[in-house]
Amino acid sequence: MKYFLSLLAFATLISTAPVKAQTVTGLEGFSIFLDPGHSQTENMGLYNYSEAEKVLRVGLALREMLLTQTDIDTVYISRTSDSQQVPLSQRDDLANATGADFFHSIHSNAGSNTANNTLFLHGGWRSNGQTVEKTPNGGKEMGDIMEIELTDAMRIPTIGNWADRNFYQGSSVDNHSNQFPYLFVNRTTNMASVLSEAGFHTNPTQQKRNLNADWKRLEAQSFFWSILEYLDVERPPVGIATGYITDTDGGLPINGAVVTVGDSTYTTDTFESLFNNYAANPGDLQNGFYYIEDLQNGPAQIIVEAEGFYTDTVDTNIISTDFTFTDVALVSNIPPFVASTSIGDDDEINPGEALLLNFSRSMDRTAVENALSLTPDVDYTLTWNSDKKLSISTANFDFESSYTLTIDSTATDKSSYAHNIDGDADGTEGDSYIVTFETGPVDIIPPAISDIRPTNTQLNELRPIISATFDEPLDTALFDNKTIEVSKSDYTVPGETVYYTIGNRSVLNFFPSERLDKSRNYTLTFSKSISDTVGNSLGSDVVRTFPTGDQDIINETVVDDFEDGISAWWEPSQSGSTDGYIPEETSLEISTTEVNLLTNSSQSMRVNYGWDTTSTANLIRQYRGSVTTPKFANDLILQTYVFGDGNGNKFRFMLRDGNGELEGSSWYTVDWLGWKLVSWDLSQDSVVAWVNGNGTLNGDLYLDSFQMTYTEGQPTTGFIVFDDLRAVEMGLATSNEPNDELLSDVPNQIELKQNYPNPFNPSTNISFGLPQQSDVNLKIYDMLGREVATVYSGVKSKGFHTIQFDASRLSSGVYIYRLVTKSGTISKKMTLLK
Structure with a gap:
């Protein structure tokens, strides 16, 4: 109680801060309670910058605007520093105690790294086929206004202004079972209220903007105008120019660009000025954002300068009713060069492989093609993957020969300046690009087969996925029903063979369509006709044997078969525990190509990952949200089918037990390609404590997450696929007969x-x-x-x-x-x- 009273007194004190000369009247007698969501660094977003930190500064900026520019009676705010920890219940209790006229809960959203939109939620539900707004009304009206103002300011899509229970529980039902608001902040506040979600702090483009102090001021400005419109108060004259400075090649935002409008200048963020707080390397982050206030209305010139670019001047008109948005794309003054090729470190390429050229700039395709030649003369075709990427076919190249590729100085980029190519990449245009390379020897080596599963050791899976990995792609035209055979005596087990390529390797998986006999010996045969893409076959059958055991699943709890989608699972970036990863390369998606045919699965869950090797901690927590069912006993075997990329990085299971403690399995090294059943015997195998865990599984369990980590020296990008997550009890198998x-x-x-x-x-x-x-x-x-x-x-x-x-x-x-x-x-x- 003492804490609550002191917080109330603090909120009242800061609501009456000294003000400047007021320019906007009509707010006298109105009070508002601003609630920047969360506390401290909660809801961590990309680049180690949290939602809580961001929305606090939006709230403080909005409060300052209201107090210094209007005659508003009172502006309350639930917290004013990153050090404060304000529980959710105290926010609403405090707001109700102040008797404020309106409650605004300020948030940003989280989800897929490609998602970015605005959302507004006011208290409401469905009753007798109609949507009912909570009393006092006003949240819907304010949300409708904010939807327009904030969405226009951020220049991103919106998913609308919703009655909160309609949004979370459906808007087509006649009657919701609970006839009151869904969100706590709408349900327990005694005044009109709305919650705003301003973009996604898990979207890389948006989060780079969120780091900028003036971006947060832009959001606050849109809320300020919304409040004025809500109260039917005329907006004061506006003189704000804002926008993005980008490179014409690919639209990459430019750091350190100087924007001048009249006597005002603004320099876009740089590594030294801002991004060093959130990234290890210069160039990792950029937003190109500028924001200039207090400009005179009317015609103006925007002059933009940046190192490495031509200066540009754009005519605009500073308007008095809204932001003046002016984006400027600068042309680089650095001539184009060949940034990389697919030629190996040994200056060698194998005939049949594409010779790839990656240019630093978007090129004039015709000019490049006219300037390109090969010596000695050979037939080839050119394919542009983009204006920066050219592919040259080498199917007609001779083996063990030397070739010289030349792109003469007449090749130009696509810019209005038509720069000639800089062949030696010394910064001066006009010299030819020349590279000499060798072709490799004729491939006479058949594909090498490895990681054959199962083989030799006794198998307790009576419906196993047969697997064999190859060191190169195979000729799929030669596959038939004898490519893989599983047999006993004179009987061949029916099933389906599926082929996958992963990088430069491949894998064959065979899914038997019937259960194998218990306690029997089986023969596994890979056909001698299996061949690589240039005709080198195995030459003789590869034969292995394996015995089956006498155990089978006698009881099964399906945790998630992913047939209903992955909505229960968070995006990797949504978990505050996720760290040391590259957001642009890390995502969650449904896969319909890698599926477990043993269960007739039609879809699975795929996690794409990218690791930041400069980080001291690498962890992806693929969290299952608040879904805590089904629960399962602590003496079962937890299993999932895992499609691996063979990169040698690791994953593990993480559970929450009956005491709410987090307990995990040991790490599994994903050194296989294709499908494999991974099992954790909860009563026999190691249990590893995590966060609040103690290494013991107490009571009934439910899955918290899959977790992934990086293994030093292994590839930094890849993927892992999960299907048919289940908890099983094993027992003596019945006979097939x-x-x-x-x-x-x-x-x-x-x-x-x-x-x-x-x-x-x-x-x-x-x-x-x-x-x-x-x-x-x-x-x-x-x-x-x-x-x-x-x-x-x-x-x-x-x-x-x-x-x-x-x-x-x-x-x-x-x-x-x-x-x-x-x-x-x-x-x-x-x-x-x-």
């Missing part, structure tokens, strides 16, 4: 055995026998004769076969399973109980 009775080798007529188990949930095994090889169709029908599933359609050899049927997507009931072959048709009943 019904009632554990072995079937004879070859039946003398078509047979369809009783499915086992029956009744079943969620899957069962169906066995049948064929007296000869035959086309087979095994389908499931409901009791009305409607087909509900195809278990198998294809060719089967003579003998007995067992196929697992997954009925997890069907409801309880009696079903017909029907086998159709050239030898006849048989149908039987089975019962699904859920």
Whole structure:
């Protein structure tokens, strides 16, 4: 209570700070409570600059404008420094105690590093098919005004002004179950209120602007005008010029540009003036933002100068009713040069590989093509990937030969100055670019196969993903149903082979469509016809064997199969624990190409990463938000299928236990390509404490996050894909054969055995026998004769076969399973109980 009273007294004191001569009247008798969201450095954004720090300065600037430029009665504010820690409940209690007329909660948003928009939320809900605004009204009206003013000021999109419960729980329902505001700040304040989200502090472009003090003043200015309009007070004359200074080549903002309007100048941020506080290297950050106030209305010239660029003068008109936005793109005075090529350090390139040239500037394509030649003469084609990137085909180049590439001095860039190329990159244009390189020898080496899984050791997965990694891409035209074979005796396991390329390597994954037998030996064969793209084949089959164990999943809790999307998961940058990464290269997305076919998955979760090797800490916390269900016991095995990039960086599971403590697995080194099942035995394997953890799993658990980290010396960019996250209990596997009775080798007529188990949930095994090889169709029908599933359609050899049927997507009931072959048709009943 003592703290609350002192805070109230402090807020009242700062609300009556000395003011300058007032120019705007009509606010007398009105009071407003400003609430910069969060405290200290909470909600950390990119570049180690938090939402809390940013919105505090917006709030202070807005407060200063109101107190110095208007006759407003009182401006309260919930905090005035980064050191204050103000709980959410105290903010609303304090606002209610002041009796302010309006409450404005100031925020910025978080999410994908490509998302950037404004959002406004006032208290409201749906009742009898209508949206109802909380009483006192006014939040919607203020939000409507702010939506226009702030969105125009920031020059980004908006997603609107919403009644808060409509935004979070849907606007199409007739009646929300809770007939009161959704957000705490709207629900518990006794005055009209609105919450504003000014762009995303997880968006790199936006966050670089957020670092600038005058950018925060621009936001505050838009709020200031919104309040005036809300009170029907005329806006005073405006004399503000603002915009961005960029490079014409690619639109990169320019640091240290000097902007002059009349007698006023402004220098855009530099590493020395600002960015050294947030980045390790000059050039890492730039915003190109300028903001000049107190200008005279009317015609004006904006003169922009920057080192390495031609000075530009732009005519504009300083308007009296709004910001005068004037962006200026400067032309570099540095002539173009070849910045890099794909020629290796040994000055060698292999025929068939593209020869890539990366220019420092956007080039005139025709001028470059006319200036380019190769000696000795050889046929080639040119492909422009952009005005800066040229690809030269080398398919017709001879092996073990020397070539000289020349781009003569007539090649020019695309700028209005048409600079000639600077061949030796010494800063002076007009000399030719010349490079000599060698071509490599004829490739006569077949692809090397490695990391074959499973092999030799006993396998407790009875539905494993077979995998083999190759050191180069393969010729997919040669793939057939014998590329990978998994067999026992004279029986070949059916399944699907999927091929992936990752960088200069490739991987084959085979997904069996039926469960393997327990306690059996299997042979794994990779066909001798597997070949690289220039015709070098393995030459002989690669054969491995592996035994299966007697364990199988007897109980399973699905934590997330990602079939409903990834909305429960935060963007990597949203977690304040994420550190030491490159925002532009780090993102979260749904993948529909890397999916686990064992479960008929249609999508998975992919995390792209980029590591900042200058950082002392590298961690991505791929957080699962506030979703705490389903929970699972601490004696199970936590599993997920992981598609790896083979880069040798690491990931781990992180759980929150019954005491709210964070406990993790050991790190797993992702040194494999393609799919692999990763398991953490919660009762047997190591538990690593993190943050408030103690290394012990207490009570029921739920997943907090996947975490990733960098391994020194490994690639700094890559990706990792997760699918079918689950907690399982293992037990003695049932036999694939019904009632554990072995079937004879070859039946003398078509047979369809009783499915086992029956009744079943969620899957069962169906066995049948064929007296000869035959086309087979095994389908499931409901009791009305409607087909509900195809278990198998294809060719089967003579003998007995067992196929697992997954009925997890069907409801309880009696079903017909029907086998159709050239030898006849048989149908039987089975019962699904859920």
